[in-house]
Amino acid sequence: MNKLYWIVCDDKDTNVFEGRYQGRTRGEALKFLKQSLGRKTLNGLVFTITEIPVPLIREIVAEILAGGDCGTVTPAANIVPITRPEPEAGPGRYDAFADAGEPEPPPAEAAPAAGAEPSKSKASKSAKKVGNPGHGDDHWSQVRAYWLECRSVKQTAEHFGISPNSIKTRSRREGWNK
Numbered sequence: 001m002n003k004l005y006w007i008v009c010d011d012k013d014t015n016v017f018e019g020r021y022q023g024r025t026r027g028e029a030l031k032f033l034k035q036s037l038g039r040k041t042l043n044g045l046v047f048t049i050t051e052i053p054v055p056l057i058r059e060i061v062a063e064i065l066a067g068g069d070c071g072t073v074t075p076a077a078n079i080v081p082i083t084r085p086e087p088e089a090g091p092g093r094y095d096a097f098a099d100a101g102e103p104e105p106p107p108a109e110a111a112p113a114a115g116a117e118p119s120k121s122k123a124s125k126s127a128k129k130v131g132n133p134g135h136g137d138d139h140w141s142q143v144r145a146y147w148l149e150c151r152s153v154k155q156t157a158e159h160f161g162i163s164p165n166s167i168k169t170r171s172r173r174e175g176w177n178k
Contacts, residue, residue, distance in 0.1 A: 002023060003050045003052075004021075004051070005020065005052065006049075006050045007032075007047065008017075008043055010046045011045050017037060026049055030049060053131055103121050140170060142160075143160050145163065146160070146177055147167065147171065148176070
C-alpha cells in the first residue's frame with residue numbers, strides 16, 4: 001500500500017526542497033529526495049520525511065468538501081481528554097522548625113491500645129538486616145567463619161545456598177582478606 005510522505009529539506013537557512021512523495025516506504029522517499037536534489041548523500045542538510053496518514057487526509061478532505069470549518073470538527077469518540085493528576089501532599093517537616101507541634105507517629109509504630117499485649121521488641125523483629133534479603137548479621141558471621149576455613153567462594157556459596165557474587169561483595173565490603 002502506498003503512503004503519502006511530506007518531505008522538507010533545508011541547507012542552512014534556505015529551503016532546498018519541500019514537497020510530497022507517494023511510495024511504499026520511507027527509504028523510497030529518501031531516495032526520491034536524493035534524486036530530486038541530485039546528490040548521493042544528504043550530509044550537511046537538515047531534512048524530515050513525515051508520513052501523512054491517509055485516513056486523516058480523507059477526513060480533512062471530506063470536511064472541506066462538506067463546506068465545514070476544520071476548526072469546528074467534533075472530536076472522535078475514542079479520544080480521552082488529558083487531565084493532570086492531583087499533586088500528592090509532600091512530606092512534612094518533623095524538626096524544630098516545623099510549624100505544627102509534635103507529629104503523630106505512623107500507624108505501624110503507634111503504641112498498642114490499652115489492655116493489649118505489647119508486641120515483640122524491635123530488636124527481635126529486625127533479625128534480618130535491610131538490604132540483605134533473608135540474611136542477618138549472625139548468618140553472615142557464620143558465612144565468614146566458613147570462608148576463613150576453606151578460602152573458597154564457590155564452596156562457601158554452595159554450602160550456604162548463596163550466590164558467589166553476594167559473598168564476593170560482602171567480603172570486599174567488610175575486608176575479609178585483611
